[in-house]
Amino acid sequence: MSFHPNDIARRTRLSAFALCTGFVLLLGAFFRAQILQTNSYVLQSQENRLRPIPLPAPRGIIYDRKGKIIAENLPAYSVSVTAPSLDSLRSSLKQLQPTLQLTDVDINKAIRRYRRAPTRPTVVLADASIDVISVLEEHRIDYPRLIIQSVPKRFYPDGPLVASFVGYTGEITESDLNLPQFEGYKPGQNIGKGGLEKQYEPILHGREGVRYDEVDARGRAVRGVGPRPEVDPVGAPPLQTNIDLDLQKFVASVFADSLRGGAIAMEPKTGAVLALYSNPSFDPNRFTGGIPADYWKQLNSDPWRPLFNKVIQGTYPPASTYKLATATIGLQNKLVKMTDRMPIPCSGGMQYGRRYFRCWEKRGHGYQTLSGAIEKSCDVYFYQLGLRIGLSRLVGGGIDLQFADRSGIDLPNEYKPRFPARDVKAYYDRRYGSRGWTPGANALNLSIGQGENSQTVVNMAKFFTALATDGHTATPELVRQNPERKKILTLSTSQMADIRTALAGVVSARGTAGGSAIKGLVIAGKTGTAQNSENPDLDHAWFVGFAPADNPIILVAVFLEFGDHGWQAARVASKIMGYYTGAVPVELVNTDGE
């Protein structure tokens, strides 16, 4: 051993040095963690123990123009669980399965929600019954990870009557979550899935609040009062619509169970949509909180297609309602006057080329002025007018009258109408081959609203707003207050008045919709009967019109799938207009007409 005092002293010094070095190194490490990086660790510590519980915000209430409620929120109970891992979630669900009566579908849904956002409470039941809740509350202690929340639930007091425009809400899907407009949305949240709910989702969606529960390492809540202040959910502001709920309900009642189709009622000057209804409808309340599988199946297998909106999605040949477009194109191009007769009188049809084109009236209309041809909807007159205008001017004019565009109504998923392109030759060549078509025959078809022309109901209504006013179309609007108006008709005031007179003649004893006349209310409008390939025996029925004829306050477009004749649609429309204007309906006389 070497224990010379000098050696000892040297080793003591060295040991002391080593000890101090170790001390400084350790202290340095603690300084780094506790002083320099403490904020990040404090955050991690909070993330550990503070479990955020989202507090759903109520959606904006939707009102009609008189302040009646179209969509509101009712209190409901949601059941969710928190889980540190997928296995833990599975076992929780298994434990809850008998009480909550979960199906395998529910369980798989919950698992998918968890995968998306494992740190959020996973919604198991979005809308649990009070019985289930009371059972769960009794066994609260057995389910430490269970969260029962009172959440707002969307409710539509008039359900199916308003579904056509209000749409419905549902849980956000996984593919929606990937879309940029749903940035910041979380799985389990409800979003607008159709109609106004979808269109105005950014407005109707409130701001979710959050509450913090302090939990231990096993995820059990330990203290009642959250250690971090709660952020209250912010409800969305109410949404005022142009809808007249009473009229809407009346429209729905007119359609009842027998008629299949759709109707839209508007203010012709402002474009404000008063009512929009597609029959048959569906109950949007059943979509809230997850649509039952059998209801979904029933809706999709129904041959009358309740989920297909006949007003904004169905495109149909506009038929005779389009004759007004042909007439105004002729008038604007100064090829015809209201009083002009065509060279060939109507004898129930006319020969063009190798084909005989029929008028709907086999007995024929004889010589007619343009006014008379509109009243009686004489096909032969419009065949000749179409030929006079020529195919390319007919198409170009139609495009100028916005028949190739969507109406621009503030609803999602409006279908685009089918209409030829301005480059007529290229369009028809592509369609039929360069030798497969002639301009004349196509002009004949287009002039009476057949051929390559399918319009939505809302788009026809939009066109008629120009006829009802001074030539301006108004974009149909459910909510917006700044109507977008565009002048498409450059006719003189007297020409406009003549057209309206002719349209009023339609709903008179002379016209095709005489049976729809109402005492004390002059209705102007046009019927249409569209042939369709699905059922050659039953045509689609159209009516687009407005009232009173001289100063219209309401414009109605009605479309009945397989409605047989235009006057059927006219009767629906006249009821609607009569209801709105408060006129007393006269005894409706059946007159046969298109």
Next chain:
Amino acid sequence: MRRIVADYPLVLTALILSLFGVAMVYSAGQTDTPTAVARVYRSQAIWLGFGIIGAYGISRSSVRFIEWVTVPAYILSIVLLGLTLIIGAGAGTAASTKSWLAIGGVRIGQPSELAKITVVLMLAHILASRKEPPRSLLDLWKPALVVGLPWLIIMLQPDLGTGIVFIGIFFGMLYWSGVAWPLLLLLGSPVVSLILSFSTGIWGAWFLVLLALILYYRPYLLEGIVLMVANIGTGVVAPILWEKLAPYQQNRLRVFLDPSADPRASGYHVIQSKIAVGSGGLTGQGFTLGTQKRLAFLPEQHTDFIFAVVGEEMGFLGVTFALTLFLVIFLRITRIAGRANDSFSSMVAFGLMVSWFVHVLVNVGMTLNLMPITGIPLPFFSYGGSFMLACWLAVGILMRISGEGRGKAAFKAS
């Protein structure tokens, strides 16, 4: 027997550390969901009382008596250690090991705590009996055997942490006995090879260093050859040894390199411990109020990770205070070793200090992932009766040595 004056700095520091420790064990039990840990501070306090009585008793004996019981005590501890391999039980973060002696399922103590002291005594006994410090590797066979035997048993339990302590004691005491540092390095070289062999390039570089060391120290030729063979040997068996490690041990080493590799299981301890310490900030969250601990995120909060509770609740100031106390007591013991009456006393004092130093370094380093998780307790802090008792018996020995050596700057060279 001479009347001696108690070494107040030593005893007072040890007492403050112990009281601090019992307070932390009490705090560790204060969780929102009460567990059995809530009551353990009482038994810890009782063991502290036993420890102080034991320390007093030992301080009333003499160093010669201590040296006299060294050999039987050493043999007893080896026997007890051997027993653990047959009837051992696990606990804490090392639940699968067999470091506890249990009778009928009741754990009565860890023989390795006793062995830590007896090995120090035995090593001091062997080294002090020599006139010259060991000059060659061959001279070291006796000390190596004294440490190697219990070390082997402990590694078979397996208890890596205690194994590290033994290696620390071995090298520390050889250093204090005057073994030249190049020889220590050569002695330790196979272990370095064991670790470095995972990267062939670094291992190659290590051989160059080794060669330079051999040329500098000029050991016997045979020794040089044995050394090189040993280095190559350990390097080669390293991967095999790795395979032999229990999965939890492999995971702990992996997690030491990257805690996020296994955040749910092995890495969880380290991550939660770092969060607890880091969130303490300067002044901590307050005594008993640490949320990581209260809400059970912090594992083993009363044993292996008790220092994380100190960090979380007392903050950087509390950590500094505790570490300063340790530094003070270590410097004091080094001084006692320097002033001891004889070489045995000196060796014992230094050996005990090194043992605690390794404990503190590894345990405290573990809370910040500076050291791998090895389930090694913190002296005076971690809950554990036999460890508290052992620490205070060691204090008693140090009191005696200090008392006998008091007043002399250093003893004469033998």
